[in-house]
Amino acid sequence: MSDQFPLFKSQLLPAPEKYPGGSRERVSKAGDAVRNNSASADDFAVIERWRAAHRHVLNSFQALLRNRTRGQKIVVAQRHKRKSTIFGKLTRIPGMRLHRMDDVAGCRLIFPDIESLYNFREALHKANFRHELHNEEDKYDYIKAPKPDGYRGIHDVYKYDAKSHHGAAYKGLQIELQYRTVFQHAWATCVEVLGFVTKSNPKFKTGDPRYETIMAYASEMIARIHEDRFGPLPQKTAGQLLSEFSELDNSLNFLGMLRTLETSNPNVRGNRSNIILIFSDSEPLDIRTYKDASEAIYSLFELEMENQGNQKDIVLVRGSRTDIRNAFRNYFTDATDFVAYIDQAIEGLKSIQAEQAQA
Numbered sequence: 001m002s003d004q005f006p007l008f009k010s011q012l013l014p015a016p017e018k019y020p021g022g023s024r025e026r027v028s029k030a031g032d033a034v035r036n037n038s039a040s041a042d043d044f045a046v047i048e049r050w051r052a053a054h055r056h057v058l059n060s061f062q063a064l065l066r067n068r069t070r071g072q073k074i075v076v077a078q079r080h081k082r083k084s085t086i087f088g089k090l091t092r093i094p095g096m097r098l099h100r101m102d103d104v105a106g107c108r109l110i111f112p113d114i115e116s117l118y119n120f121r122e123a124l125h126k127a128n129f130r131h132e133l134h135n136e137e138d139k140y141d142y143i144k145a146p147k148p149d150g151y152r153g154i155h156d157v158y159k160y161d162a163k164s165h166h167g168a169a170y171k172g173l174q175i176e177l178q179y180r181t182v183f184q185h186a187w188a189t190c191v192e193v194l195g196f197v198t199k200s201n202p203k204f205k206t207g208d209p210r211y212e213t214i215m216a217y218a219s220e221m222i223a224r225i226h227e228d229r230f231g232p233l234p235q236k237t238a239g240q241l242l243s244e245f246s247e248l249d250n251s252l253n254f255l256g257m258l259r260t261l262e263t264s265n266p267n268v269r270g271n272r273s274n275i276i277l278i279f280s281d282s283e284p285l286d287i288r289t290y291k292d293a294s295e296a297i298y299s300l301f302e303l304e305m306e307n308q309g310n311q312k313d314i315v316l317v318r319g320s321r322t323d324i325r326n327a328f329r330n331y332f333t334d335a336t337d338f339v340a341y342i343d344q345a346i347e348g349l350k351s352i353q354a355e356q357a358q359a
Contacts, residue, residue, distance in 0.1 A: 020053035020170070021046040024099040031098025035090045047086075047098070048304075054105035055080060055297070057160045057173050061107050062318070064129070065177075074120065075110040077319035083304070084313045092204070102134070102157045103176040110185045114143065114227055117179050121154065130161035134174065143184075146232045149202065149212055150219025151188065153180040183226045186337040187219055190258070193335045197261065214248040217241060222341050225348035238352040245346075255342065258335045276300055279313040293318065 021027040027050045030043035062078045069076055081104045090096055111117040125133060133156060138144065140155035156177045160170050180188065191203050194215075200207025202215050216232050221241055223231035233241070249255055274296035278286035290296035300316045307314060 018169075020173070021050035027099040028097040031090050031096070031101075034087050035094070047083075050099070051081075051083065051086070051104060052301075053170055054173055054175070056167070056170050057175050058105045058107070060160070060162070060167070061105075061131075061158070061175055061177070065107055065109065068124065068127075069109070069120070072116075072120075073112050074116070075323050076107065077317065077323045078105075078107045079315065079317050080105060082313050082315045102174040105173070105175040106178060107175065108178045108180070108185075111179065111181050114181055114229075117143075117154070117181055121156070121179055130163070132159040132161060133157075134159050143229070146219065146223070146230075148216070148232050149205075150216040150232050151191075152184045152219060152223065152231060153178060153188065155179075181227065182337070183222050183341055186335075186341055187215070187222055190218070190335045190338040191215055193258070193261070197257070208252075210248055210252055211254075214245065214252065214254055217245040217248065218338075218342055218345075221245065221345035221349060225345040226341060238349045238356065242346065242349050242353065255339060258339050261335060273319055275317050276303065277315050277317065278303065279315075 019027075021030070026046055030039065030046040033039040033043045034047070058078045058080060062076065065076045086098075086101065086104065089101065090098065109117075109120070111120065125137070135155075135157050140157075142152050143154060146152045156179070158175050158177065160167075160173045160175060162168060162171065194211055195201040195203055198207065198211065200211045202212040205212060217236075220231035220233040220236060223229045224238075224241075236244075274290040274293050276288040276290070276296060276299060278288070280286075288299070290299065296316055296318075300314065303314050
């Protein structure tokens with residue numbers, strides 16, 4: 001490795017140690033300091049070593065998942081939680097111990113339908129590998145029990161384990177697997193897009209509460225028409241869903257706003273599979289693509305060091321170019337699929353309402 005990355009070598013990817021960052025207690029102590037606005041340079045370095053170690057876990061799981069999904073219509077992509085998002089979660093959840101945060105590393109799988117989702121997940125649960133499923137089967141099943149805000153999908157948390165000497169250094173680090181259908185993913189993408197393009201963030205229940213309400217209605221509509229299931233509002237009739245959604249849509253210009261969003265970006269070209277996204281409140285989204293994974297990681301660490309203390313969020317996403325756009329459309333403010341599914345749901349509910357009126 002070139003000497004032009006001395007900090008990268010000495011701090012960000014250290015030689016394997018007993019536990020990345022020193023110990024679980026040291027990592028959580030650093031997290032507590034961030035929460036209390038008293039973090040030192042050493043605290044930030046501890047957190048970065050611990051956070052960086054999750055990249056090994058991410059790479060291992062992505063390889064495993066890509067092997068198991070080969071030849072199937074399943075999108076796989078990975079994401080590494082941004083530092084600002086980690087720090088925000090520590091602030092929102094006062095009792096959170098940083099070393100127990102289980103979604104710093106995440107892999108997202110997107111399926112064409114619910115049946116293929118459950119079949120794949122069941123097979124993965126029976127797979128012969130050392131990684132330990134950390135949750136009970138139904139604990140994070142938000143398809144069977146949708147969240148009140150409309151979120152549907154399934155999460156599993158695994159604890160990493162490996163036989164190799166190098167892999168042993170990462171034993172116990174956690175990764176979250178997210179399973180969604182294309183319909184559930186379109187809904188979740190729209191929630192995040194709203195956080196980018198409005199002053200409200202329904203994901204974290206901030207801003208105008210009407211966005212939270214209309215997204216709950218949208219979830220119910222998509223669940224019924226596209227997946228023949230109930231969502232968060234099973235008590236609502238087809239007529240009630242239509243009229244109440246329409247009223248909110250008119251007051252917010254909800255669908256009209258989503259239809260006008262830019263849905264493509266000329267900076268994402270070719271087949272490069274490593275993309276760095278740089279977010280700023282005062283500048284447009286900056287997208288940088290890299291063919292080589294190591295080059296992207298070096299650039300990520302350099303950018304993060306250069307922007308310490310600045311109001312920029314920097315995230316590295318990896319996968320095929322198509323998978324990245326499909327799995328992380330929120331970063332490109334792309335709600336095209338969501339709008340199409342809602343248009344179809346409206347027509348489907350009108351047909352149901354007409355049938356009920358004739359019965």
